[in-house]
Amino acid sequence: MTDDGRITLTDLVTVLRQCAGEDENVDLGGDIADRTFTELGYDSIALLETSARMAERFGLDLDDEELADKVTPAALVRYLNRAASGTGEA
Template identity: 55%
Template sequence: MASHEFTLDDLKRILREGAGADEGVDLDGDIIDTDFESLGYESLAMLETGGRIEREFGVTLDDDTLTDARTPRALIETVNALLVPAEIG
């Protein structure tokens, strides 16, 4: 069940828990508009990330969500758009 807004800090935590962090990437830097691939997260890592987001936030991400959301900002906006209807209902 979603209890709050999905934030960049939530995403960074989930990325680290699921796939770790590439040694050459500083997730604490300004990554909001950086492509996930440039951050070292390939499709398998993003699938793991998506699964963790679904379980923790009680949302369902369709197959295209993780490929269409190429940056942290895009993924955060997508997840939060899914959280809004659950909180209103």
């Protein structure tokens, strides 16, 4: 999390690794923001677990239907930050 309270891609990667591990063929430290979760080796169950942990960790109320539309790390981080700020989906 940044000094201004924004959730970062690094925060998401940390939780992804804790929840579902890391595919040995994928470098999560690389430029992954716009790659799909499928390309990164994560299925919908891993993403539900990750989302639940992010919600718990940052005190967020997340909508499962909206989460299902987030297919890249960048899209998910944007959604998480909107949820954290209370502005909803843009």
